[in-house]
Amino acid sequence: MTSVSIIGTGKMGSAIAEIAARAGADIQIIRRRAGAGSSLERSDAVYGMVGDDLTGELVVLAVPYEAYPSVLEQYRDRLAGKTVIDIANPIDFTTYDELQVPADSSTAVELSQALPAGVAVVKAFNVNLGDTLSTGTNGTTTTTVLFAGDDAEAKIAVAALIEASGLRAIDAGQLSRARELEAMGFLQIVLAATGKTRYESGFTLLQ
Numbered sequence: 001m002t003s004v005s006i007i008g009t010g011k012m013g014s015a016i017a018e019i020a021a022r023a024g025a026d027i028q029i030i031r032r033r034a035g036a037g038s039s040l041e042r043s044d045a046v047y048g049m050v051g052d053d054l055t056g057e058l059v060v061l062a063v064p065y066e067a068y069p070s071v072l073e074q075y076r077d078r079l080a081g082k083t084v085i086d087i088a089n090p091i092d093f094t095t096y097d098e099l100q101v102p103a104d105s106s107t108a109v110e111l112s113q114a115l116p117a118g119v120a121v122v123k124a125f126n127v128n129l130g131d132t133l134s135t136g137t138n139g140t141t142t143t144t145v146l147f148a149g150d151d152a153e154a155k156i157a158v159a160a161l162i163e164a165s166g167l168r169a170i171d172a173g174q175l176s177r178a179r180e181l182e183a184m185g186f187l188q189i190v191l192a193a194t195g196k197t198r199y200e201s202g203f204t205l206l207q
């Protein structure tokens, strides 16, 4: 199996570490201070501090979009050959009314443009609330993970990780589709925050 570096130890970092563990991946967890954040420290992961070299072939940015500049400052030039997984939903939480990226773009495209050529970016997991990743279900069906990207090999690796963990992986297309995935993630969080759905549920695709 693959190896995964996860930057961030919050809700999503913990959920994706659980997925990686179920998939049998080597796991590195990068945090910015001692203590494992909102989760108990895992015995199956190697911990490092921000600034340490990343050992994973897949690198998950499990931090708020606002933290991307500081993460890029550390790692922009140390990501050659890796696949960066962007999971961000850049919601303006002061209004819950808009995203913090231009309407014709996405965090994934902005990230891709900020990285050196040749670093693959895949949008994934942003249309999944953390609980549905940890449990593997939205309460009714197996959790479906939508992803998008331009690099075919990178997408195969991300899909393999998702499927090896027991979840469904659906390729939504090119990285330009990240804009729609971010709109879906935005809507899902608004629905959960306003009590129209539960944080343990989520969108699915019936086939």
Ligand SMILES: NC(=O)c1ccc[n+]([C@@H]2O[C@H](COP(=O)([O-])OP(=O)(O)OC[C@H]3O[C@@H](n4cnc5c(N)ncnc54)[C@H](OP(=O)(O)O)[C@@H]3O)[C@@H](O)[C@H]2O)c1
Pocket: 007, 008, 009, 010, 011, 012, 013, 031, 032, 033, 037, 038, 050, 061, 062, 063, 064, 065, 067, 070, 071, 087, 088, 089, 090, 091, 125, 126, 127, 128, 129, 130, 131, 185
């Ligand atoms: N929560 C969800 O269900 C959900 C669903 C889909 C997508 N997302 C996306 O997932 C990402 C993470 O969300 P979350 O809910 O996991 O947030 P969270 O629980 O607040 O965790 C954020 C993590 O990022 C770390 N962090 C913040 N700034 C950092 C920096 N400059 N350098 C290094 N680490 C930094 C925090 O470290 P400290 O512990 O030191 O503060 C914390 O470990 C966001 O982009 C969000 O939009 C979330």
